[in-house]
């Protein structure tokens with residue numbers, strides 16, 4: 001191929017207008033206006049004679065996940081925090097987390113004064129490596145918090161078995177995998193508690209929002225209180241102007257409640273989630289077939305047990321020898337210029353992540369021993385480190401485009417590989 005990279009002033013492979021995210025559906029405006037005019041803007045407001053959006057969403061999301069209970073939260077970080085609190089994880093306990101994830105996996109553990117123990121990932125799935133996980137268990141370990149990352153899922157068969165044998169509860173962080181299925185079972189329903197984020201970029205979103213799910217009524221009651229300053233729902237009949245939340249706590253909480261406006265948007269978005277999953281998965285399969293024909297381009301395939309894949313990010317491992325030995329960051333810049341769409345390296349490993357700096361907060365200076373144990377510099381995470389050098393990711397909105405846009409993505413990889421000598425480093 002002759003020609004010039006778009007980055008060097010050539011013609012880009014496409015000038016497509018990519019799909020926008022989020023995508024409000026038909027009911028969004030009506031639901032928001034109803035909440036606005038009802039005068040009930042929060043769960044912690046006065047009873048207005050009907051159920052809140054928050055309760056309606058909780059019921060629908062539990063049903064969607066085929067599980068008994070859902071407790072919505074303000075965001076995914078608070079969902080993780082109350083999941084740990086509900087499971088009575090606290091001061092100085094070790095919690096095993098993957099070394100490749102969003103920073104909230106670690107900061108939520110610090111939030112309950114526990115110690116995040118970083119475990120390396122499986123290079124095929126980029127999710128926590130079960131062998132490394134089991135090797136990291138010590139008498140101080142109190143819980144396992146796994147993440148279903150990008151487009152794959154952690155190996156739940158092995159992780160549940162490890163949890164059972166060691167008597168450790170498993171939290172499933174599904175912030176990137178709402179509705180995914182592992183051998184038919186929804187993500188978040190296999191461990192003790194599943195947690196979700198509904199932040200702007202996620203597959204189910206209200207701008208900001210979150211949720212926890214569980215089949216255990218005792219845990220659900222604790223989760224409810226932990227996110228509502230210890231309050232519970234009134235059980236008797238209510239009169240207008242009564243508060244629906246009553247102060248009869250069995251556990252102290254914080255305010256991590258989802259607003260009525262967020263819940264309205266989630267009701268709107270949940271209605272189309274499975275259809276969108278199918279559309280994204282069909283495009284992802286096509287794109288994978290196209291990319292696998294290009295030497296050095298290896299899309300990350302969901303594990304074989306993932307019977308319903310979800311694509312928060314589409315991830316691709318490059319053999320950089322096929323790309324002139326140039327750094328991934330430079331290849332990403334060239335691809336972005338061809339596509340007019342962001343292409344970026346996957347997360348940095350947590351021991352090298354600029355967002356993960358526990359020593360910058362005085363609240364974690366509990367003792368010299370605690371400070372040593374929470375220091376991320378003490379970990380070696382070779383696979384997570386290598387992933388950041390070799391794996392690039394593309395955020396999901398492009399997967400709602402037409403088939404032509406998948407061909408454009410494949411054409412961009414092909415062009416950048418062929419003209420890689422032009423890529424500036």
Ligand SMILES: *Cc1c(COP(=O)(O)O)cnc(C)c1O
Nearest residue numbers: 075076077102104147175197199
């Ligand atoms: C987004 C995300 C979170 C945090 O969710 P927020 O709603 O931003 O607090 C936690 N874990 C993972 C894996 C995420 O992707």
